[in-house]
Amino acid sequence: MDKARVGLKDVARLAGVSVKTVSNVVNGYVHVTPATRTRVEAAIKELDYRPNLSARNLRQGRTGIIALAVPELDTPYFAELARFVVAAAEERGLTVLIDHTGASREREQLVAEGFRARLIDGLIFSPLALTPEDLAARMDDTPMVLLGERIYEGPADHIVVDNVAAAKEATLHLVSLGRRRIAAIGAKDDEAAETSRLRLEGYRRALEEAGLPQDDRLVVPVEAYHRADGARAMAELLDSGAAPDAVFCFSDLLALGALRTLLERGLAVPGDVALAGFDDIEDGRYGTPTLTTISPDKQAIAGQAVDLLAERMADVSREAREIRVPYRLMIRESTGG
């Protein structure tokens, strides 16, 4: 009763046809007599035959598996994104395998180098610590789509969100509320932190455009983009006496952490300090107050990423493309929306 070993051969024997005919039935080949087809299908059902994917993949040179490599799976933004990617991939008959890099450059290098080579047909990669050099050094030729930012010069497919414009828009929104001392939480010292750099750029441009002074004490660096970092940064900011009347956080988690600190210290949001984030994670929509944020279209990011990857898998030599995905500023309670 060893079902694990039922192959085309067994079905063929039972149905009294050749192996190839069974294969043809399984693959919906047209030229099969209805009678034969019925007989084969009965045999398949009786033996509970399932194709061996390893064999099929070996033969066809593809596995139907793509990898999604994200820094942290248990970060709401990436969890939500992963969900959309899994769904989009399924629509195309692809299976997603998730790699967790922990935002470590070493792990990201591994992923880029293709340590899953010959297991996956393609890779959707959201790097965080990877440098352009790492990417340029990439030898592996597995099709890859990069998420998040056009940070690399090399010829790679990209799905991007205009971080500068989005950050600028969020900051200008704070300006429009009449706030003058607008802080930014989320700068990173790290060379590789391109996303952080771009959002900072957007923030700076907004201040400039509004004719507000740039005050370095209002720009607070963080280690990572978690709640704890946001809480800590907000505390630093308040302790430094910089007295902001608004804060633009480079991620919603940072904003939620900052919010926690503000409320702990008895400050009103948005009364004393208005707060805006980035990512539009679900948490922000249910906190008190709800969080004003930049909402990148995650479904579009996921869908386009899978599309782009599928195209590249179909034609390896196609020129690298860059797809820009829209975002929206969601105004909620934390800025009095």
Add this chain to the structure above:
Amino acid sequence: MDKARVGLKDVARLAGVSVKTVSNVVNGYVHVTPATRTRVEAAIKELDYRPNLSARNLRQGRTGIIALAVPELDTPYFAELARFVVAAAEERGLTVLIDHTGASREREQLVAEGFRARLIDGLIFSPLALTPEDLAARMDDTPMVLLGERIYEGPADHIVVDNVAAAKEATLHLVSLGRRRIAAIGAKDDEAAETSRLRLEGYRRALEEAGLPQDDRLVVPVEAYHRADGARAMAELLDSGAAPDAVFCFSDLLALGALRTLLERGLAVPGDVALAGFDDIEDGRYGTPTLTTISPDKQAIAGQAVDLLAERMADVSREAREIRVPYRLMIRESTGG
């Protein structure tokens, strides 16, 4: 320069040895002359050879891939769990592929039936809507470990948390604060919702033990375990005039939703209403107030699940086991901790 097609054969040709010798070097076979080994390794490096996993898997009958099937990947509890599972699997050289069932019974049946048969070596499955009958009808013989509750009679491996005891402990904690009208949010009408049933049972036992009356108006059913459901349920509860002075929510997300409603209505937490949840997700540790909750040891759940699965993969006929994983009551601000 088609690297995608470098096989043992090519390496063998370059090194001037047989295919099998290269295979032996790759697999660390002992009886290979240092000279040969060096030569082969040089060839491998020169051609950037990587083993074709499909071929290897076909030959060996295993893929090294296990699936983790969860209802919703973007639910913090499952995202955190998934992260631990991925990490634990990696320690054993296993790769995790994530399936998203969307809590639909149909999708869960598919997963149980083994629609990934012959692709995965094992399955870690956290079902939500699956009935015991579905499970009994399972024909697929892929090793499987069930997470969450000992709901099924059949001989399947389980990782369980004592939901009844945990729910009881959480409720008794509310009692110990002097609360008398303790509500429960998270009951489900659904037959298949075993987890909900058990937590309700624990809640009821706690009230009984404390000598408090059971008031059905204090037990609020929900559709799902999201923030929105919690918010809605809390609103119903308040509108019904049931006037609770404490609420035990069957998940942290429900609790966060409920919290949102309470604060919107100007009620103080824990002053007017004390609040406890279940899951210990990160969000609860940074909200205002922070959330008292039952904290199942997710790392242990993930680790044990992978261990158990690995054991079962190694010995299919081994008797089914059940492993109980510990939990802790984390007392935080929402109950005045």
Add this chain to the structure above:
DNA sequence: GCCCATCTTTACATCGTTGTATTCAACGTT
């Protein structure tokens, strides 16, 4: 110098599937 034991390497078959080329039968056309 012969034989056996041990080490090193090899040829070959095999895993389960599908592409190619082929056979065989049935059909309509001239």
Add this chain to the structure above:
DNA sequence: AACGTTGAATACAACGATGTAAAGATGGGC
């Protein structure tokens, strides 16, 4: 009646790896 055309089914090789068995090389013991 001989022909090509099309349909249905098949045999065989191949994908890239590894297990098996056996061949060749080396050395020790007698």
